[in-house]
Amino acid sequence: MITGSEMKALLNRFPKFEDSCIGLEYAPRLPKGIVGETKELIAYARKFNDEVIRPRVLVLDRETFEDPGYLPHDIMKTASDWGFYTMWVPRLFGGRGKNLPSLTYTIEEISAACAGIANVIGVHFLGVTSLMTSFNMKLTAKILKETVEGEKKGEPCLISFGLTEPMAGTDVEEMDLVDRGKVVTHAKRVDGGYLVNGRKVFISMGHMSEWTAFYAYTDMKKPSKSMIGLAVRKGTKGFSLGRHEDKMGQRVCPASEIIFEDCFIPDEDVMIDSYSMKKFTKKSADAIMMRHIDYLASATKAGVCAISVGVARGALEDAIKYASETTVAGRLLINHEWVQCILAEMYKNVILGRLAYTEANNANAHRGTYEMLQVKPAYYYLKYMPDAYFRMIAPMLEKPFSTWAMSKMYLDRKPDKDVFLTSGMSSLAKFAGSDFGIRNCQLALEIMGQEGLRHDRGMEKRLRDCKVLQIYEGSNQMNRVALFKNLIAPSYPQARVWGESAREVL
Numbered sequence: 265m266i267t268g269s270e271m272k273a274l275l276n277r278f279p280k281f282e283d284s285c286i287g288l289e290y291a292p293r294l295p296k297g298i299v300g301e302t303k304e305l306i307a308y309a310r311k312f313n314d315e316v317i318r319p320r321v322l323v324l325d326r327e328t329f330e331d332p333g334y335l336p337h338d339i340m341k342t343a344s345d346w347g348f349y350t351m352w353v354p355r356l357f358g359g360r361g362k363n364l365p366s367l368t369y370t371i372e373e374i375s376a377a378c379a380g381i382a383n384v385i386g387v388h389f390l391g392v393t394s395l396m397t398s399f400n401m402k403l404t405a406k407i408l409k410e411t412v413e414g415e416k417k418g419e420p421c422l423i424s425f426g427l428t429e430p431m432a433g434t435d436v437e438e439m440d441l442v443d444r445g446k447v448v449t450h451a452k453r454v455d456g457g458y459l460v461n462g463r464k465v466f467i468s469m470g471h472m473s474e475w476t477a478f479y480a481y482t483d484m485k486k487p488s489k490s491m492i493g494l495a496v497r498k499g500t501k502g503f504s505l506g507r508h509e510d511k512m513g514q515r516v517c518p519a520s521e522i523i524f525e526d527c528f529i530p531d532e533d534v535m536i537d538s539y540s541m542k543k544f545t546k547k548s549a550d551a552i553m554m555r556h557i558d559y560l561a562s563a564t565k566a567g568v569c570a571i572s573v574g575v576a577r578g579a580l581e582d583a584i585k586y587a588s589e590t591t592v593a594g595r596l597l598i599n600h601e602w603v604q605c606i607l608a609e610m611y612k613n614v615i616l617g618r619l620a621y622t623e624a625n626n627a628n629a630h631r632g633t634y635e636m637l638q639v640k641p642a643y644y645y646l647k648y649m650p651d652a653y654f655r656m657i658a659p660m661l662e663k664p665f666s667t668w669a670m671s672k673m674y675l676d677r678k679p680d681k682d683v684f685l686t687s688g689m690s691s692l693a694k695f696a697g698s699d700f701g702i703r704n705c706q707l708a709l710e711i712m713g714q715e716g717l718r719h720d721r722g723m724e725k726r727l728r729d730c731k732v733l734q735i736y737e738g739s740n741q742m743n744r745v746a747l748f749k750n751l752i753a754p755s756y757p758q759a760r761v762w763g764e765s766a767r768e769v770l
């Protein structure tokens with residue numbers, strides 16, 4: 265029918281089989297245990313929604329308008345008591361070590377009840393992922409150990425993530441654009457560490473976090489070549505919290521300004537910089553940081569998609585309930601064909617959104633940062649070895665060997681084309697999911713009419729919450745360009761992205 269070399273040539277044409285059929289390729293490698301574990305977490309999240317979120321969600325939202333300075337101490341404590349802040353922390357670091365894709369399914373569930381509370385939990389894993397993809401196992405172990413101990417003591421130790429600056433949002437999301445932004449957070453190399461001055465804005469949970477993983481630049485004329493990652497503990501001299509934004513949606517999850525004034529960060533709290541990485545890799549400073557940001561965003565954009573799918577699903581559930589209880593022109597709304605068509609459309613948006621984050625997860629597991637954790641033997645080993653064993657081997661993580669091993673695996677050995685794939689698929693998930701979320705809120709409002717505008721119906725809150733999802737983790741426009749850059753342009757040498765020729769696929 266077709267020769268082997270013919271098939272290879274045909275499948276290697278745009279769109280490449282290996283890029284467009286990730287799920288199909290990955291399915292045989294998927295450890296079965298992941299399915300049972302994920303089901304259990306979905307059920308657990310539904311219980312959390314019933315017992316904690318649904319009874320209070322609208323009252324809480326109202327409170328944030330009455331008191332714009334509201335901070336979610338009680339929600340954070342409850343989420344910690346339920347174990348959510350260590351649920352996806354690997355067992356090697358003392359956490360509960362659930363499989364990473366299950367985070368997205370769980371977060372979808374929580375978001376179906378409240379996207380803001382989903383982010384009160386989810387953003388901590390943005391901080392965790394920033395640490396874990398920094399290759400710095402010693403600092404990661406130190407901070408995650410505090411998170412685990414904090415949960416045991418009932419004093420949550422959260423990690424937030426600080427990248428955005430007052431004059432640089434989209435620009436700092438992409439290494440290719442950093443030099444165009446007006447970044448102000450400067451790190452000066454001094455004896456034993458860095459002296460940091462500058463400001464970050466819109467940092468989710470900044471006011472609530474014990475640690476913030478953040479980024480600064482050592483050369484303000486060439487930020488793309490001099491970006492470094494650091495971690496700062498709340499209460500450090502020279503580090504303070506500024507404004508808490510009075511914003512449109514997800515009001516329960518504060519967005520904070522953080523300020524650095526001659527703030528000294530010791531070497532032991534430097535997450536990633538070329539100065540410390542040069543002993544492990546020959547890659548240039550910007551190539552190291554580009555990999556780090558790409559790995560980080562590939563995981564977290566799937567999470568933003570999951571929060572968005574939660575909103576889309578919540579809107580669908582509310583619309584079905586309303587249509588089942590409301591009579592128009594002598595018939596229940598649910599028995600009008602126009603309503604059935606809208607509900608079918610909304611259902612489709614939920615399923616396609618979920619497929620988008622599943623495929624981003626598959627890409628991460630098949631060719632990205634989850635790869636090592638989800639090969640069958642590694643997955644079962646990490647799942648079933650006793651805690652005592654992990655306690656025994658944990659000190660090894662603090663040796664330079666672990667950073668060396670991570671750098672070899674993720675900086676030197678991983679081909680660029682794998683990084684393009686995971687980045688492109690996660691950008692796709694991010695903008696597709698949040699657009700589906702907004703669309704479903706609009707469609708639900710079409711069914712509900714004026715009733716849908718009432719605060720106590722919850723739909724206007726969902727719409728406000730979802731708008732935020734189109735903006736953070738890179739605006740949807742930026743993510744569309746990122747998809748083009750990562751998945752389309754490499755096959756078309758004449759394509760220019762942000763004025764530059766596309767990154768060459770090696």
Ligand SMILES: Cc1cc2nc3c(=O)[nH]c(=O)nc-3n(C[C@H](O)[C@H](O)[C@H](O)COP(=O)(O)OP(=O)(O)OC[C@H]3O[C@@H](n4cnc5c(N)ncnc54)[C@H](O)[C@@H]3O)c2cc1C
Nearest residue numbers: 425426427428433434466467468732736737738739741742
């Ligand atoms: C509620 C909330 C929570 C957040 N939490 C965090 C957090 O925890 N940590 C953190 O670091 N940041 C956080 N952010 C910041 C977020 O990542 C930025 O808002 C986002 O990157 C967009 O930047 P911007 O808002 O400055 O938009 P701008 O960069 O000003 O963009 C404005 C518009 O121009 C478009 N645009 C800009 N440049 C380009 C380009 N080159 N090509 C195409 N289109 C372009 C954008 O798509 C957008 O539509 C949060 C934001 C919000 C709203």
